[in-house]
Amino acid sequence: MAQAPPADKRRLILDAAIRVFARQGFHATRVSDIADEAGVAYGLVYHYFSSKDEVLNELFIERWSLLLAAIEEADRTGEDPRQKLGAVARFIFDSYRHDPELMKVIIVEVTRAANSFGKTHLEEIRRAYESIAKIVADGQASGAFRGDVAPMFASMSFYGAIEQLLSGWIFGTIPASDTDFDEARDLLVTTICDGLEPRG
Amino acid sequence: MAQAPPADKRRLILDAAIRVFARQGFHATRVSDIADEAGVAYGLVYHYFSSKDEVLNELFIERWSLLLAAIEEADRTGEDPRQKLGAVARFIFDSYRHDPELMKVIIVEVTRAANSFGKTHLEEIRRAYESIAKIVADGQASGAFRGDVAPMFASMSFYGAIEQLLSGWIFGTIPASDTDFDEARDLLVTTICDGLEPRG
DNA sequence: GGCTGCCGATTGACTGGTCAATCAACGAAG
């Protein structure tokens, strides 16, 4: 019944899709590639998903909702804006460390593909920018950040910088090591927050 | 007819391609769309270009070499790192202002599409990052910038922030106005350079 | 236990449509 985990094929297909999308990119993967990778018949993919697009949709929504939640959480529990932004960055970097293939797919095929796939999700993506902007705005209101930077600009610069670093690792532009990892995150947050401090 | 300027069909096709790629994205445009937009027969595209890919290649290389030159130029003529980075940012922002469609194509289809098309040009793209990193490294050597940030990190964060802002305008995440434009560039450079200053 | 009928899960051959690339032909200029 619903209890016994009957080797959840649906999940199997999603996980296979992550691997194949990460390896070949969404456009270059055939539905049969996903099925093969999952060790499942071609048609079964269509039993669980209405289209190839929907597979990617599902992967994105699943992950992005976690990010949105993490930002809200950081905003709620952080003590100052610097700490809040640090928590946001940590979540994103950790997501990459935990499942680089999934993050690669999300970034390359959705977040940075605003022309094709990202278009469908522009709203959710913008929501993340806006939540980060809110953290910045609150920081300005409390005097922790200078007031002459539009929060949305700061937010997008912040997120853009993070994503660019991740892309650097993903595509080998930057060599990756675990030390670099935490250190990079720290430097990024420090540098940007310093830049956002009131002019002295 | 109108032979005076030899009605350069090749250029005509390239310019048409910019418009169509910007409107529909590379994958969604058929070669016939380019031909139609250029008011030219389908086959002529293949007279001037060996493939659809090559059209995009040409557009990218044409523009990216200008960027590389502009960075070198900024490095050579700028007085301090802040001014140099400002000149780099100005060139990129001005490129967008001057031909938003071309920049949209370059960013969306090449620069941020490292999985598909960008792969071919990873080397040229990296070269830009490295030139910017050199500016940062020199700034550190002269004491203008703090020394504990890897130049490549700073470079990619800087470029990533710029590209994210441009993407925001391109896709309407951020409302665009000409004032915002120069101001945004200025704030971005200021904020990041402040963040890169030696800790005081 | 053994039998039957049902239903959702699973299979993969097949179809319909799309599109990049080819190529034979045309006509204007020299």
Next chain:
DNA sequence: CTTCGTTGATTGACCAGTCAATCGGCAGCC
């Protein structure tokens, strides 16, 4: 008559999505 820019119909490959057929578990019944 040759050259070459130009034309657009045709070809050939590819692939998403369909669907008819099969499998397997289980409920009810004897």
